[in-house]
Amino acid sequence: MSRLVVSAARYLVALVALAALAATVVGGESADLRVGWRGDGTGSFPDANPPTKWSASDNVRWKTAMPGRSNAAPIVVGDRVFTCTEPSTLVCVGANDGKVQWSDALTFFDGKPEDAEALALIAKWKNAASETEKAAVRKDMLRNDYFEMPPVMGEHFGFHFEYSMPTPTSDGKTVYVVYGTCMVAAYTLDGQRRWVRAMDKPSGTSGYAASPLLAGGRLIINMGGNVHGIDPATGATVWKMPHKECYGSPVRARIGDAEVVVLPKGTVFRASDGGKLADQASTNYYQSAIVHGDRVFSMRNDNFSDEDAAARMMATRLAPSGATKLWDTKEPSGYSSPLFLDGLLYVSVNKHGLVVIDADTGQKVYSKKFPGEIAENYPCIAHAGAYVFIPTQNGRTWVIKPGRDYQEVAVNQVCEAGDQMVGAPFFSGSRLYLRTHRFLVCIGAR
Numbered sequence: 001m002s003r004l005v006v007s008a009a010r011y012l013v014a015l016v017a018l019a020a021l022a023a024t025v026v027g028g029e030s031a032d033l034r035v036g037w038r039g040d041g042t043g044s045f046p047d048a049n050p051p052t053k054w055s056a057s058d059n060v061r062w063k064t065a066m067p068g069r070s071n072a073a074p075i076v077v078g079d080r081v082f083t084c085t086e087p088s089t090l091v092c093v094g095a096n097d098g099k100v101q102w103s104d105a106l107t108f109f110d111g112k113p114e115d116a117e118a119l120a121l122i123a124k125w126k127n128a129a130s131e132t133e134k135a136a137v138r139k140d141m142l143r144n145d146y147f148e149m150p151p152v153m154g155e156h157f158g159f160h161f162e163y164s165m166p167t168p169t170s171d172g173k174t175v176y177v178v179y180g181t182c183m184v185a186a187y188t189l190d191g192q193r194r195w196v197r198a199m200d201k202p203s204g205t206s207g208y209a210a211s212p213l214l215a216g217g218r219l220i221i222n223m224g225g226n227v228h229g230i231d232p233a234t235g236a237t238v239w240k241m242p243h244k245e246c247y248g249s250p251v252r253a254r255i256g257d258a259e260v261v262v263l264p265k266g267t268v269f270r271a272s273d274g275g276k277l278a279d280q281a282s283t284n285y286y287q288s289a290i291v292h293g294d295r296v297f298s299m300r301n302d303n304f305s306d307e308d309a310a311a312r313m314m315a316t317r318l319a320p321s322g323a324t325k326l327w328d329t330k331e332p333s334g335y336s337s338p339l340f341l342d343g344l345l346y347v348s349v350n351k352h353g354l355v356v357i358d359a360d361t362g363q364k365v366y367s368k369k370f371p372g373e374i375a376e377n378y379p380c381i382a383h384a385g386a387y388v389f390i391p392t393q394n395g396r397t398w399v400i401k402p403g404r405d406y407q408e409v410a411v412n413q414v415c416e417a418g419d420q421m422v423g424a425p426f427f428s429g430s431r432l433y434l435r436t437h438r439f440l441v442c443i444g445a446r
Contacts, residue, residue, distance in 0.1 A: 033171055041252060042251075043381060044382070048429060049429070052410050054432075064098040070162065072435065075167060082170070082175050085103075088179040090168065117144055118144050124137045168211075169214055171214055173188070183198055184212075196235070199221065213249065225245060227250075228240045239273055253318060264287060277322070295318070296315065298313070312330050336378055345359050348380070354400075394420065396411060397414070399412065414443075419436045419437055
């Protein structure tokens with residue numbers, strides 16, 4: 001065989017191998033393009049390589065003013081960044097230049113309520129020929145519960161309870177968003193509405209914060225006293241299960257071949273049909289659990305009137321037969337969800353700073369109190385590349401090396417005076433995206 005034929009054969013083999021690899025990475029089962037709150041829900045971005053040092057000007061690629069405040073985290077889908085703003089607006093920003101590409105606000109007029117009177121009033125409003133006719137319709141709307149905004153207590157202990165706290169989620173082609181107003185919608189990446197619907201309104205006065213989750217071919221939303229398994233293509237509810245509304249977000253896990261969902265209060269169910277598999281996988285309300293393999297790690301601050309009960313973490317193991325508790329500790333905790341990395345749990349603690357716990361035993365490895373006491377801290381700890389990032393509500397972020405000893409790398413500040421940062425950071429490649437109340441910020445080496 002000639003060298004030319006051999007070379008051609010090798011070239012053909014190489015092309016076939018590359019095609020197979022592309023099919024696996026882009027369109028095969030291993031390609032999981034789902035992103036949302038804390039990335040995949042864990043807060044870990046192992047493939048990212050962002051800067052470890054920045055300031056209000058250093059390593060800031062761009063900084064875009066937002067039209068309103070929000071506690072939602074940003075997500076990156078391709079070359080776009082999606083974030084929310086009060087009370088019910090989705091904003092799309094170019095990931096490379098920070099320019100707003102489009103935004104869309106949802107109102108009660110966009111939904112299709114089941115209440116016949118509300119539906120008729122929406123039709124009257126849209127068909128009104130004058131402001132006088134609209135004013136008459138508006139009076140009738142004041143007497144219909146559908147058009148009433150759910151109660152939110154506003155600022156409390158320096159935290160703003162809002163309608164736009166849930167983080168959007170995406171499958172790489174469609175972006176899904178839910179607001180505490182009760183409105184839920186799906187958009188194409190270029191801003192076309194695929195569907196919009198209204199759900200039963202949140203029942204609490206602390207705002208609605210649980211982010212939507214894509215799991216088992218469903219869009220999971222916990223709102224209005226039920227967990228809904230929604231068809232992502234149409235917005236229709238496929239199944240629903242009565243369940244107390246949780247402040248924290250649901251996360252994905254696997255039991256055998258089934259993709260399941262773990263709620264903050266510890267209920268575990270199949271995402272595809274809502275079949276309940278376990279209770280008490282965690283006992284929480286405010287924070288999301290962290291799932292690693294068959295283990296679930298969560299806070300136990302379900303009773304803030306009791307300091308002991310408010311200062312616990314627990315670990316359980318998931319199995320087809322249910323959840324089994326592994327350990328329970330009284331190490332301090334806070335409002336922020338934990339991070340699992342290399343057998344350690346990193347916990348952001350109110351008034352204390354950081355506590356690191358051995359994930360196998362529940363024993364404290366070390367703790368670190370940061371200067372400048374923070375009464376309550378909401379942003380979640382994240383892992384990117386070789387470092388752990390610990391953001392705080394005042395905009396300061398500690399960067400440390402992971403491990404059993406405290407090794408500080410940098411302390412960075414991004415917020416201007418009077419600004420706050422509540423949402424979790426999002427990492428993509430060599431960049432870090434942060435959402436403050438006033439700005440969407442891209443951090444990246446220049």
